[in-house]
Amino acid sequence: MTERILVGQLAARTDGPVSVSGWVETVRDQKKVQFVILRDETGAVQLVNPATRPAEDGTSQDAAALELTDAISNLAHGTFLTVTGDLKHDERVKLGGLEIKLHSLQVAAAALPETPIAADSSMDKRMDWRFLDLRQRRNNLIFRVSTTLEHAMRQYWIDRDYIELHSPKLMSSPSESHAELFALDYFGDQTAYLAQSPQHYKQMAQAAGFGKVFEISDVFRADPSFTSRHATEFTSVDAEISWIDSHLDVAAMQEELLATAIQAVKDKHGGEITELFDVEVTVPTLPFPRIPLAQAHEIIKARGYESPRTDGDLDPEGERQISAHVAETYGHQFVFITDYHPEIRPFYHMLDEATGLTRSYDLLFNGVEITTGAQREHRIEVLEAQAVAKGLKLEGLAHYLDFFRYGMPPHGGFGMGLARVLMLLLGEASIREVTFLFRGPTRLAP
Amino acid sequence: MTERILVGQLAARTDGPVSVSGWVETVRDQKKVQFVILRDETGAVQLVNPATRPAEDGTSQDAAALELTDAISNLAHGTFLTVTGDLKHDERVKLGGLEIKLHSLQVAAAALPETPIAADSSMDKRMDWRFLDLRQRRNNLIFRVSTTLEHAMRQYWIDRDYIELHSPKLMSSPSESHAELFALDYFGDQTAYLAQSPQHYKQMAQAAGFGKVFEISDVFRADPSFTSRHATEFTSVDAEISWIDSHLDVAAMQEELLATAIQAVKDKHGGEITELFDVEVTVPTLPFPRIPLAQAHEIIKARGYESPRTDGDLDPEGERQISAHVAETYGHQFVFITDYHPEIRPFYHMLDEATGLTRSYDLLFNGVEITTGAQREHRIEVLEAQAVAKGLKLEGLAHYLDFFRYGMPPHGGFGMGLARVLMLLLGEASIREVTFLFRGPTRLAP
Structure with missing residues (x-):
């Protein structure tokens, strides 16, 4: 097994590097910062990444940082992935008072971009999916x-x-x-x-x-x-x-x-x-x-x-x-x-x-x-x-x-x-x- | 529920009146004494009854005793019944060192006299029954x-x-x-x-x-x-x-x-x-x-x-x-x-x-x-x-x-x-x- 930490175990853990696996529940892709809510069978945690965008003036940027930002921008809801990053307890974070500052992201299987059901779908449609x-x-x-x-x-x-x-x-x-x-x-x-x-x-x-x-x-x-x-x-x-x-x-x-x-x-x-x-x-x-x-x-x-x-x-x-x-x-x-x-x-x-x-x-x-x-x-x-x-x-x-x-x-x-x-x-x-x-x-x- | 005692609980019990329920595994119907092995889901116990037979000289006998003896003589293997009697620990009894001297016997459902399978029946026959x-x-x-x-x-x-x-x-x-x-x-x-x-x-x-x-x-x-x-x-x-x-x-x-x-x-x-x-x-x-x-x-x-x-x-x-x-x-x-x-x-x-x-x-x-x-x-x-x-x-x-x-x-x-x-x-x-x-x-x- 990977040294996967369950989301439910994060609260009891001290700050430092962790690896968690789950699926993308939401992505908030802002210009300067990106947030991902990752859920696994034990809970949800906020992932954060300071966005690195291609500079408009053509200045060279860190390639890995550009790639990570791009990968997050392209994450479809439902995609299963493993991330590594630094766990930080922070009372200001609404979701459980902690977040993970991303180092890397590895997609296991990407979801199609259009999810066929929404929260308000009919029961029959929900049963189809x-x-x-x-x-x-x-x-x-x-x-x-x-x-x-x-x-x-x-x-x-x-x-x-x-x-x-x-x-x-x-x-x-x-x-x-x-x-x-x-x-x-x-x-x-x-x-x-x-x-x-x-x-x-x-x-x-x-x-x-x-x-x-x-x-x-x-x-x-x-x-x-x-x-x-x-x-x-x-x-x-x-x-x-x-x-x-x-x-x-x-x-x-x-x-x-x-x-x-x-x-x-x-x-x-x-x-x-x-x-x-x-x-x-x-x-x-x-x-x-x-x-x-x-x-x-x-x-x-x-x-x-x-x-x-x-x-x-x-x-x-x-x-x-x-x-x-x-x-x-x-x-x-x-x-x-x-x-x-x-x-x-x-x-x-x-x-x-x-x-x-x-x-x-x-x-x-x-x-x-x-x-x-x-x-x-x-x-x-x-x-x-x-x-x-x-x-x-x-x-x-x-x-x-x-x-x-x-x-x-x-x-x-x-x-x-x-x-x-x-x-x-x-x-x-x-x-x-x-x-x-x-x-x-x-x-x-x- | 009746005050039924499981056979498996008898060993730990002191001598005295008990009621057990189960089915007839064997009957040994001797002239002077009758033995029944009664089994339930927890074990088997020997029941004993001093036989009371109609006197050859026509002397009158205890009706209840005659009836109990007769009932035991007619027990088919497999019959489910409840008995009451006196539990007695006795090291000479092979089966668990105890026996029950019968007072009464109540048949729940009698078995047909001929059991369709025996210990050496074929697997197919055993599966039928x-x-x-x-x-x-x-x-x-x-x-x-x-x-x-x-x-x-x-x-x-x-x-x-x-x-x-x-x-x-x-x-x-x-x-x-x-x-x-x-x-x-x-x-x-x-x-x-x-x-x-x-x-x-x-x-x-x-x-x-x-x-x-x-x-x-x-x-x-x-x-x-x-x-x-x-x-x-x-x-x-x-x-x-x-x-x-x-x-x-x-x-x-x-x-x-x-x-x-x-x-x-x-x-x-x-x-x-x-x-x-x-x-x-x-x-x-x-x-x-x-x-x-x-x-x-x-x-x-x-x-x-x-x-x-x-x-x-x-x-x-x-x-x-x-x-x-x-x-x-x-x-x-x-x-x-x-x-x-x-x-x-x-x-x-x-x-x-x-x-x-x-x-x-x-x-x-x-x-x-x-x-x-x-x-x-x-x-x-x-x-x-x-x-x-x-x-x-x-x-x-x-x-x-x-x-x-x-x-x-x-x-x-x-x-x-x-x-x-x-x-x-x-x-x-x-x-x-x-x-x-x-x-x-x-x-x-x-």
Whole structure:
């Protein structure tokens, strides 16, 4: 490696020669002095060069100085380069109170002079040039926050002896339903389907005696919707655990997980998030409020809203209303909505014998659903009956149902969309903003 | 949660009432006494019950005792259940020096009486019933080792401020070559391809100024081969870093990463690995040996072997030979083979100006290639010329090439097959043994 100093390390360094590498954010090419803002993954620093211009009277000038001045004049925004120079701490410099007086400049790869996007470009245009869009400090922070959030979740699970899964995304039968399914030819003689979730396999891990598992990986939905919350490929955060008494044991794990992970984000990035997103990261208190669905409907009705859905589920505005109620009543950003009717739940959710409702929940965060969790039906006879009651063909579920024939512990788990959590944590308007490269019905590139 | 005690916690517990949950590994149903081995994810424990049989003379017996004895007699292997009983430490008990005298037994889900696989079943049969196969202690350990290995790698990167990526697996153009490519219909008007690697996108992250990135995720190859080292879907461990001087900077990171991760595995599972796999985990010393490809050919020739490949690459036996040489000469399990000819490397590998060879390496571990690493060509003119020289159409690479037009730092990285590392670490014969659910040309289920 070169003796490269990260911009973030400069403040702690004494004055003297340094070498930094990054890209050109701005150039101010004045007659007598040139300023360059150079950014790397840790910050930005001002470079300064007293311009040496060809003398109008033809007096000879220092060739190297002329060349350096000329090189700076010709720098396009975005060009990656390495510079050497003298670091000087100077309180008068707005940007971090320091600057580097340039000695030399070495371009690694020059940018074309016309940048195809600007700060006010449309989202679609920004997605076309996502690698330029991601150079913004704000966008870079999103993915550092994501990294911290994920690692804290994994650490929570590792500390509790969970096993990390990599379940297959190529399947011989759908993992959830026959809707929204991507299919592909598999060696000319079979059809493979892309996993809509790791549901089958994280349950299989329970039959395998793994006890507690998690997986963070991409899943696929051939969903033609264009909302701010949907994508055709997204990162799903999944966990599944054995020997639970009900879905509330899953909820208890998930709320502790989230509080731990959000605490880690606040500790590491809280200040920067406030600066760049104008959001104060709030670590949620435990337990999160829990409200049965029927009661949620009464609450929002009392607020003057009724969900237009005929299936009894909350619509997006209903989710916002109940979250507003929870925020006002409990000062909480999260709420578990519980006790869903089996008609609006998949066949594998366990039913509560007393109420006939599912042992399941949705978790809402700042008004948007981020999770469905449930206890699963582990008794094969009941499971088959529930599948048949939903009109499913048992043959299509053969592999899945086999998992239950040779012993299975009571178990449950949840799936959570990583991008939704990030969107809501940072107060962004769309998961597109917090996804590295969004995929939608008309978006397959770059 | 029930007041469940994990089997692994029993040894430290004083004698008295306990409740444990798990599955039936064996039943010994003797006339006067019954023994059950119950296993959970942390270990196995012996349950004992003095049998109460219907008296031949018709004397009345304790109904509950009769029922418990009968229930044990009818337990099928694999049945998941919760038992309560009195824990008793007793040095005469072979299995861990303790047993539980049963009070009660509650079956969660009974197994069918005939288990479809046995210890000596073929690999294909075991894969059909993978969830039963995975109940073996040895197989369970594989995935605990995998979890530890991965987490240690991620921790290494997190400690060094890498950003974790989730790059899309659905792409509008191939990420590596047009061979071995899965294609699918995308909403009726486009063809999507499944990512063969995150290559394009981890390079895009360099153009985005992310500096250092990693990703651990599944990638897809429509590879019709049936070797012990190939799969159509596998977990790829990828990293990419900016501002390197050459591929040797990538190698230096990778060897440190592996040494750190293998140390973590040894610390946490070393004893158990030796017990169950008869393998002594060796933490590799740094640096790993580095041998240019041309010299490797000379070395194996001197050992009496010549690679039959006409393209100048090592064949599998050649890899075993050079690894044997390294083991004998340096006592090392790893070796970097460097300086590959551009003909056997992708177009995006950077060439060394002095030698005309690529700035790339393969990493061999115990005789098998686990990684290709390289410095990438970051200069758009050179990159385009190298693509054309390989006969590639630039139009097909348009999105990728765009990443290089607006500034790009020098960079490089590696991709490593997780299953290969696990296979070689544990001395297994095939990646199928260390993959949760293997996918091959004729294997798409369960």
